[in-house]
Structure formats: C-alpha cells, structure tokens
Amino acid sequence: MSNHDPHMRPVIRQLDDSVANRIAAGEVVERPASAVKELVENALDAGARRIDVTIAQGGKALIRVVDDGCGMTAEDLPLALSRHATSKIDGSDLLDIHSFGFRGEALPSLAAVGRLSITSRAGSEGAEIRVTAGRADAVRPASANRGTVVELRDLFFATPARLKFLRSERAETQAVAEVMRRLAMAEPSVGFTLHDEDRLIFRADAEQGDLFDALHARLARVMGRDFIDNAIPIDAEREGVRLTGFAALPTYSRGAAVAQHVFVNTRPVRDKLLTGALRAGYFDTLPSGRYPAAVLFVDCDPHFVDVNVHPAKAEVRFRAPDVVRGLVVSSLRNALAGASRRASDTVGAATLAAFRPEPQAAPERAGPPRYQMDYRPSPGAISMAYQAQAPSFGGFAEAPSARSEIPVENAASDEAPLGAARAQLHENYIIAQTGDGVVIVDQHAAHERLVYERLKGQADATGIASQALLIPEIVELPEGDAARIMAVADELAGLGLVVEAFGGGAVAVREVPALLGKVDATALIRDIADDLADQGASDRLRARVDAVLSSMACHGSVRSGRRMTAEEMNALLREMERTPRSGQCNHGRPTWVKLSLQDIERLFGRRD
Incomplete structure (x- = not known):
C-alpha cells in the first residue's frame, strides 16, 4: 500500500548521471557474464581478429578484455564513457543495425558500478582513462599496442546490494565461459581465449575457409x-x-x-x-x-x-x-x-562399448594376459533363428517358415544401405550384413515407425476425419485469443477441428477429430490459444492427433517375439531405407545401430 499523502503533490526531479547510469547498469549488466558479453561484442564491432579475456573470482574481482581492433584516440575515450554515445549508428534509422552494440550504454553502465580503466591506441600514441563509480579521471598518455584493453575491477562495489544476487564463483565462471562459447560460434574467423587468472578455460583459434x-x-x-x-x-x-x-x-x-x-x-x-x-x-x-x-x-x-x-x-x-x-x-x-537412414554415432559407440573386453587381474605366473568379456545377457538363453525365404510375399506372414537357413543365391544384397538380413535374435532383433559391417534392427520399433509414417501420409492426403457435435460447444475467450483462434481456423479444420466465430470473444466448436473420441473441446481450444499467444503457433492439436496415430501404429506393427522370414526381414529393411525418420521409433528411440567391421575386428584383437 502506498504511503503517499494524496493532498501532497510529488516533486519531479531530474536524476543525476551517476544514478541514471546505475539504473541503466541494472538492465544491461546483470552479472559478470553480462559485462563480458558487452565488452567482447564491442571488440568484435571494432574489427578485432583476436580477443583475450581474463577473469578472477568468476569476474567479480576482475574482467580484462584485450583486443587487436581499430582502437580509440585520446579524444574518443571520454566520449565513449558518455551515455548513448556510439560510433555504430547515426540515429537516422534504428532498424538499419549491422553491429552487435548500438545503444551506447555498456561502458558508462560498467563505469557506474565498478572500477573501469580503458587503454587504447588507434594511431601512433596510446591513451588511458580511469573511472571509479562513475567519476572519471583525466585522460593520460599510455604505452599500448594497437587495439583496446578494458579492465573492470570490483564489479558492483558501488552497488553492493547487487553482489548478494550473484551465484557462486564457479557458477559465474561457467556463465562467462558460456558467453564466450556462444560468441565464438557467431564469429568463427576470430580467435578467442578465456583465462581464470593463470588457468586456461577456453580457447578457439581463428578458423579458415568458407x-x-x-x-x-x-x-x-x-x-x-x-x-x-x-x-x-x-x-x-x-x-x-x-x-x-x-x-x-x-x-x-x-x-x-x-x-x-x-x-x-x-x-x-x-x-x-x-x-x-x-x-x-x-x-x-x-x-x-x-x-x-x-x-x-x-x-x-x-x-x-x-x-x-x-x-x-x-x-x-x-x-x-x-x-x-x-x-x-x-x-x-x-x-x-x-537423413532418415542415419543413426547417431553415439548409439553405435555405446553398443560397441557393451562388448569391449576388460582386462582381468594379472596372473601370478608369467604368460600372456587373459581377458574376459563384459557380457550381461538378458534373462533366458540367446536364440538365433535363421529363417528361410518364403516363396511369396504379401505382407508380414502370420506363420513363417521354420527352415533354418537362408539360401545364399536368394539372399538380399549386402550392398544395400541397411544390408541383407542374416539372422533374427530373440525374435525381435534382425541382424543384417552390410558391405562394411553389421546392422542390428529392433523389428518392432522399426515397423512401428513405418506404419506411423504411412498413417500420417494417409491422413495428410485425405485429411483428418471429423465428428460433428450434436450441440456445438461454445468457448468464451478474451477477444485477442478468439482472434488468434480464428486466424488459424482453416489449419485447425484440416486437422478435424471446425470452429466458428460466435460473437464477442466466443468461438463455437462444431466438429472435433474423430480419432480423439471424447474430447474436452473447451480445454483444447484454450490450450491452443495459450500456445498462439506465447509462441505465435500451436502444434498441440497435431500432437494429439499424431499421438493417436502413433498408438494405432504401435498396435498394428510387428510385435516383439514374432518370428519373421528372411523375405519379411529384408522387406522391412528396404522399407526403412525409403521411409523418412526411420532411424528412430515414434518415441524417439533408435530403431537400428551399426557396428563397423573394423570395430568388430578390434574386439577380437585383429586390429590395433
């Protein structure tokens, strides 16, 4: 509650520059990482090709940024510390911005809350200026290389309350390193280093090429x-x-x-x-x-x-x-x-790691070292069923052949991207041979994705069937939300959700996607409106529809524990090669992994 007396007129005051700069610093400089970001961006705008940053105590005690950019003259230094003074725009067009900085707030804000010194050289002579809590000393000559050195000590000493909101030294150091990494990604042709006093934290040399x-x-x-x-x-x-x-x-x-x-x-x-x-x-x-x-x-x-x-x-x-x-x-x-046929290399590496041998304790007597496999089989014995090629193929057979060998003359070529099926393990994992290794496929996960993509394609081609409501459901919304819903009404109709304006901020839901069955239309519309307000778009309805299609695909796919013929396994591999996103199942797990022949040979000591 305000304590202001309504009968007393408040006095309007002009804040002095030091107070204004401390207020501005609260917006621009939240923590040491913010200061590093502003100073490094200034160096990039100055055309620096190498930027070296040193911090102490997470940046609270020291931030030093050294660059080899164009530098500043003695006359430039006092102006650079004035609020809204910048060399990057002339103010005629605030949208025509080609630099990182342009507001002219960073240096005066930093000078208002710490002890700042700038040493720079643009021509034959260098100059230095020092500022403590907003109070600047006179510019004086200094020895300097071409470029600029900005040194900020005792950040927030002039506003000690801000120090209480900083995190641990380690957390602040990590935040500074993250800023450096992001700016290094933005400018690959510039070299960056970050030191915590004498310890190198990050280094990225300038990269060449296009x-x-x-x-x-x-x-x-x-x-x-x-x-x-x-x-x-x-x-x-x-x-x-x-x-x-x-x-x-x-x-x-x-x-x-x-x-x-x-x-x-x-x-x-x-x-x-x-x-x-x-x-x-x-x-x-x-x-x-x-x-x-x-x-x-x-x-x-x-x-x-x-x-x-x-x-x-x-x-x-x-x-x-x-x-x-x-x-x-x-x-x-x-x-x-x-990239539907690619799977993460880390998946294959993790698979290979599960097979790597571990050395046993050294034997008491001399002799060659012994190894044991780090092998943890799943419950039950491993079964390998070599299935014969069926005489005809019309989908996945319910009663596959029980013959135990794939005739070589009829086997699929191992030159195909996912190779040729050679075996089935545990009635769920297809082993295929490629020209340079082995592929292991989770048959249920793979077929689930194939069926799912087929269902999505059919839905996109013919549209999502809708079901008319006996009584339209009226959803009251703020006028802004209702306008956003109606702006995407055609898109929603393509997904089976038909809405109409109902006056004011209300919308009428007349049809819902038949796949969803009983649905709370009011909650769905409000959730979509929230997404549109927050992100400008909503995938919520698409996600609900796809979740149903995914469930249908799961129930309609080849089950684990189902024996497959050689023809069925090879047909599955070929369809995977043709289907987008077949590298992962509907739930995001990988559908196959690959082990190269070289890696397999290393397991058996055939390669160094």
Missing part, C-alpha cells in the same frame, strides 16, 4: 566432435530469410535445452519464437524429456527484424514471424527426413 567449413571446424571445437559428427547441415531460404547451421540427429539428444544456440544476423538471442520453432522441427522424433541439439543462424535484412527490444539485446521481433517460424520448422523436418 562459411560452412569455418563453422564446421569451430563447432567441432566448441560443441565437441560428437555433436558435429552427428549433425546435419542446414541451408535454406524463404522470402529473403536464410537459415544455415547444423542440427543434430534425433538420436543425439540432450536431457535439457543446453545445446540449443540460435543467432539472428550473427547476434546470439534467446527468442521464444525461434526456440519454439526448433522444438516443432523435431516434433514426434524425440522422446519425452529429451531436447534437440542445434546451432542455427537466421540471416535477413536488418529492416526485417527489430533488435532494439531490450537493453540486453537478447530478444528480437520479426516483421513476419510466420515466415521465419515456417522456414525453421520446414527446414529441420526436411533435413531430418533426408
């Missing part, structure tokens, strides 16, 4: 070789917006959204529209609780996107958000469908 080659090498260094080995290149364009980058296979997923990096005109952003589109691109390929890994770059005319939404510049607003979202979703889905 866009994809340089980015490929930089991501291998920053994201790890596993990521890049299991990623698909993305390169697509629509209506002047280009999407590039790398997206990992669904079988290479993470337990949290920690490996999702999105950039807009090379600027790292955390945008709900783009992260929602990324999630939609992997729709129905990941199990619950798993998240895709991807590094995506959206490039467009600066007038197409507004980056001046928040002082931290982490959020953006697109002029045509539907175009951007559609480009991201369709590009990811097409790329994943095109």
Whole structure:
C-alpha cells in the first residue's frame, strides 16, 4: 500500500548521471557474464581478429578484455564513457543495425558500478582513462599496442546490494565461459581465449575457409566432435530469410535445452519464437524429456527484424514471424527426413562399448594376459533363428517358415544401405550384413515407425476425419485469443477441428477429430490459444492427433517375439531405407545401430 499523502503533490526531479547510469547498469549488466558479453561484442564491432579475456573470482574481482581492433584516440575515450554515445549508428534509422552494440550504454553502465580503466591506441600514441563509480579521471598518455584493453575491477562495489544476487564463483565462471562459447560460434574467423587468472578455460583459434567449413571446424571445437559428427547441415531460404547451421540427429539428444544456440544476423538471442520453432522441427522424433541439439543462424535484412527490444539485446521481433517460424520448422523436418537412414554415432559407440573386453587381474605366473568379456545377457538363453525365404510375399506372414537357413543365391544384397538380413535374435532383433559391417534392427520399433509414417501420409492426403457435435460447444475467450483462434481456423479444420466465430470473444466448436473420441473441446481450444499467444503457433492439436496415430501404429506393427522370414526381414529393411525418420521409433528411440567391421575386428584383437 502506498504511503503517499494524496493532498501532497510529488516533486519531479531530474536524476543525476551517476544514478541514471546505475539504473541503466541494472538492465544491461546483470552479472559478470553480462559485462563480458558487452565488452567482447564491442571488440568484435571494432574489427578485432583476436580477443583475450581474463577473469578472477568468476569476474567479480576482475574482467580484462584485450583486443587487436581499430582502437580509440585520446579524444574518443571520454566520449565513449558518455551515455548513448556510439560510433555504430547515426540515429537516422534504428532498424538499419549491422553491429552487435548500438545503444551506447555498456561502458558508462560498467563505469557506474565498478572500477573501469580503458587503454587504447588507434594511431601512433596510446591513451588511458580511469573511472571509479562513475567519476572519471583525466585522460593520460599510455604505452599500448594497437587495439583496446578494458579492465573492470570490483564489479558492483558501488552497488553492493547487487553482489548478494550473484551465484557462486564457479557458477559465474561457467556463465562467462558460456558467453564466450556462444560468441565464438557467431564469429568463427576470430580467435578467442578465456583465462581464470593463470588457468586456461577456453580457447578457439581463428578458423579458415568458407562459411560452412569455418563453422564446421569451430563447432567441432566448441560443441565437441560428437555433436558435429552427428549433425546435419542446414541451408535454406524463404522470402529473403536464410537459415544455415547444423542440427543434430534425433538420436543425439540432450536431457535439457543446453545445446540449443540460435543467432539472428550473427547476434546470439534467446527468442521464444525461434526456440519454439526448433522444438516443432523435431516434433514426434524425440522422446519425452529429451531436447534437440542445434546451432542455427537466421540471416535477413536488418529492416526485417527489430533488435532494439531490450537493453540486453537478447530478444528480437520479426516483421513476419510466420515466415521465419515456417522456414525453421520446414527446414529441420526436411533435413531430418533426408537423413532418415542415419543413426547417431553415439548409439553405435555405446553398443560397441557393451562388448569391449576388460582386462582381468594379472596372473601370478608369467604368460600372456587373459581377458574376459563384459557380457550381461538378458534373462533366458540367446536364440538365433535363421529363417528361410518364403516363396511369396504379401505382407508380414502370420506363420513363417521354420527352415533354418537362408539360401545364399536368394539372399538380399549386402550392398544395400541397411544390408541383407542374416539372422533374427530373440525374435525381435534382425541382424543384417552390410558391405562394411553389421546392422542390428529392433523389428518392432522399426515397423512401428513405418506404419506411423504411412498413417500420417494417409491422413495428410485425405485429411483428418471429423465428428460433428450434436450441440456445438461454445468457448468464451478474451477477444485477442478468439482472434488468434480464428486466424488459424482453416489449419485447425484440416486437422478435424471446425470452429466458428460466435460473437464477442466466443468461438463455437462444431466438429472435433474423430480419432480423439471424447474430447474436452473447451480445454483444447484454450490450450491452443495459450500456445498462439506465447509462441505465435500451436502444434498441440497435431500432437494429439499424431499421438493417436502413433498408438494405432504401435498396435498394428510387428510385435516383439514374432518370428519373421528372411523375405519379411529384408522387406522391412528396404522399407526403412525409403521411409523418412526411420532411424528412430515414434518415441524417439533408435530403431537400428551399426557396428563397423573394423570395430568388430578390434574386439577380437585383429586390429590395433
């Protein structure tokens, strides 16, 4: 409750610069990582080709950024510490922004809450300026290499209350390292290092080559070789917006959204529209609780996107958000469908690791070392049934042949991508021989995906059948939500949900998807409206429909424990090769793994 006396007129005051700068610092500099981000972006805007960062105590005691950019003159230094002074825009067009920074707030904000010194050289002579809690000393000559050194000590000493909100030294160091990694991904041609006093935390040397080659090498260094080995290149364009980058296979997923990096005109952003589109691109390929890994770059005319939404510049607003979202979703889905026969290398590596021998304790007497297999069989004995090729094939036979050998002259070629079936283990796992190794297929998971994709194709071709409600269900919504629902009414009708405007903020639900059976139409409409308000799009109804199709596919697929003929197994392999997303089942688990012949030979000591 306010204690203000309504009979007293409040006095309007002009805040002095030091207070205004401390307020601005609260928006721009939340923690040491925010300070590092602003200073490194300034170095990139200055054309630096190498940036070295040193921190102490997670950045609370020291942040030093050294670059080899264009530098500043003695006359530039005081102006650089003035609020809203910048060399990056002239103010005539706030949408024509080609640099990381442009607001002119970072340096004065940092100077207001810490002890800041800037040493720079643009010509033949260097200069230095020092500022403590907003109070600047006179500029003085200094010895310096070409470029700039910004040193920030005792961050937030002038606003000690902010120090209480910082996390542990380790957590702050990790946040700084994450900022460095994101900016290193944005600029592969620039070299970066990060030291915690004398300890090297991160290093990425400048990469050579064209866009994809340089980015490929930089991501291998920053994201790890596993990521890049299991990623698909993305390169697509629509209506002047280009999407590039790398997206990992669904079988290479993470337990949290920690490996999702999105950039807009090379600027790292955390945008709900783009992260929602990324999630939609992997729709129905990941199990619950798993998240895709991807590094995506959206490039467009600066007038197409507004980056001046928040002082931290982490959020953006697109002029045509539907175009951007559609480009991201369709590009990811097409790329994943095109890589339908690929499975994550990590799946094969994990499979191979389960077979690797472990050395026993050294024997008491001299002699060659002995090994034992780390072998943990499932309950029951292993059964291997070599099935004969059936004389005719009309689907998956209910009573397969009991013959125990595949005639060599009739066997499928092992030159096919998934090879030729050679055996069935435990009546669930198909063993196929390829030209350079062995493929193991989970027959139920694989056929489940095949049936699911077939059902989805039929539904897309003929539409989702709808069921008319005896009495239309009226759903009361805020007018904004009702307008969003009606804007996508045609799309909803294609999925079997028919809605009409009912005046004011109400919509009438006249038909629902027949596949869903009894459905709470009011809850469904409100959930879709929430998605549209939050993300600009909703996949909720599609997810509900696909969940039913997935369940139908599960019940209509080859069951575990079912013996298959050689012809059936090979037919399954060939259909997998033709079907998009066949590398993972409806629940996101891998449907097959591959072991190379070289790896198998190493298990038996045939190779070093």
